[in-house]
Amino acid sequence: MAFPKKKLRGLVAATLTPMTENGEINFPVIGQYVDYLVKEQGVKNIFVNGTTGEGLSLSVSERRQVAAEWVTQGRNKLDQVVIHVGALSLKESQELAQHAAEIGADGIAVIAPFFFKSQSKVRAEELLGGIQEKIPTFQGLKFSDTDLLDFGQCVDQNHQRQFALLFGVDEQLLSGLIMGATGAVGSTYNYLGKKTNQMLEAFEQKDFTSALNYQVTLSYPHLPAQSSYTEKPCFGVSQTKAIMTLVSGIPMGPPRLPLQKATQEFTAKAEAKLKSLDFLPFPGIKGGNLGACS
Numbered sequence: 001m002a003f004p005k006k007k008l009r010g011l012v013a014a015t016l017t018p019m020t021e022n023g024e025i026n027f028p029v030i031g032q033y034v035d036y037l038v039k040e041q042g043v044k045n046i047f048v049n050g051t052t053g054e055g056l057s058l059s060v061s062e063r064r065q066v067a068a069e070w071v072t073q074g075r076n077k078l079d080q081v082v083i084h085v086g087a088l089s090l091k092e093s094q095e096l097a098q099h100a101a102e103i104g105a106d107g108i109a110v111i112a113p114f115f116f117k118s119q120s121k122v123r124a125e126e127l128l129g130g131i132q133e134k135i136p137t138f139q140g141l142k143f144s145d146t147d148l149l150d151f152g153q154c155v156d157q158n159h160q161r162q163f164a165l166l167f168g169v170d171e172q173l174l175s176g177l178i179m180g181a182t183g184a185v186g187s188t189y190n191y192l193g194k195k196t197n198q199m200l201e202a203f204e205q206k207d208f209t210s211a212l213n214y215q216v217t218l219s220y221p222h223l224p225a226q227s228s229y230t231e232k233p234c235f236g237v238s239q240t241k242a243i244m245t246l247v248s249g250i251p252m253g254p255p256r257l258p259l260q261k262a263t264q265e266f267t268a269k270a271e272a273k274l275k276s277l278d279f280l281p282f283p284g285i286k287g288g289n290l291g292a293c294s
């Protein structure tokens with residue numbers, strides 16, 4: 001595997017898997033998607049086949065094809081392509097990891113087991129301790145949890161700065177940066193990458209008033225409030241697909257699994273909220289393609 005020449009930093013878009021109206025993967029638009037991320041959003045790192053990419057709803061064969069297409073289309077355009085290879089079957093994970101290496105991906109990421117899971121919460125900080133002895137190629141962590149105490153302890157463990165600590169809750173990225181995140185992986189960077197990069201710049205320049213203004217404007221007007229982010233990640237794929245289609249003009253199609261109930265009521269609310277983000281060229285949301293969490 002061609003492991004990262006440089007540490008993964010900055011924004012990483014958790015890519016959607018574009019689909020046709022029949023639910024088949026829409027491979028021909030992936031090239032256009034790469035150009036859109038690079039040219040319009042200033043995002044040059046991607047995380048493929050994760051939650052946002054519906055990796056676990058795709059067959060192994062589809063996951064291989066999607067990974068290969070992103071690597072091919074991203075060549076000489078993207079900085080790093082990370083392929084998520086987690087699966088419930090260890091064999092499938094190994095196959096996908098091997099394949100990622102063969103196609104020249106820059107790295108792989110793996111979700112922890114989630115079906116037979118332990119009774120108590122496994123803290124990311126516990127996982128980091130001594131991990132390089134077990135996984136010599138370990139590069140970093142995507143922290144998709146709102147527990148900033150745990151994240152802070154990961155930062156503390158990473159005092160030699162050997163790992164990339166990528167924050168995965170877009171709504172809390174500013175807090176993650178303050179705690180020491182070295183970058184971020186998220187769904188909203190597909191369509192809010194440029195604005196989020198401005199937040200990163202404001203943060204770098206220690207202009208915290210502007211940074212906070214960006215954070216609040218970017219996340220809170222259009223992402224539904226979550227009381228339990230990780231147990232009910234309601235900002236669903238169907239919503240992200242609908243928004244990305246509107247903003248980029250590239251058809252993302254429906255989600256593979258109808259995980260969200262499409263409701264006219266939610267659509268109307270989202271449209272009003274999105275219009276309040278005056279930097280987004282929303283022509284208006286038509287139809288019931290947005291979903292509220294079921």
Ligand SMILES: CC(=O)N[C@@H]([C@@H](O)[C@H](O)[C@H](O)CO)[C@@H](O)CC(=O)C(=O)O
Binds near residue numbers: 187
């Ligand atoms: C639970 C979830 O989907 N989290 C998203 C966030 O980007 C999330 O969509 C965002 O914070 C909006 O709620 C990412 O952490 C997911 C991600 O990196 C992935 O697609 O694997």
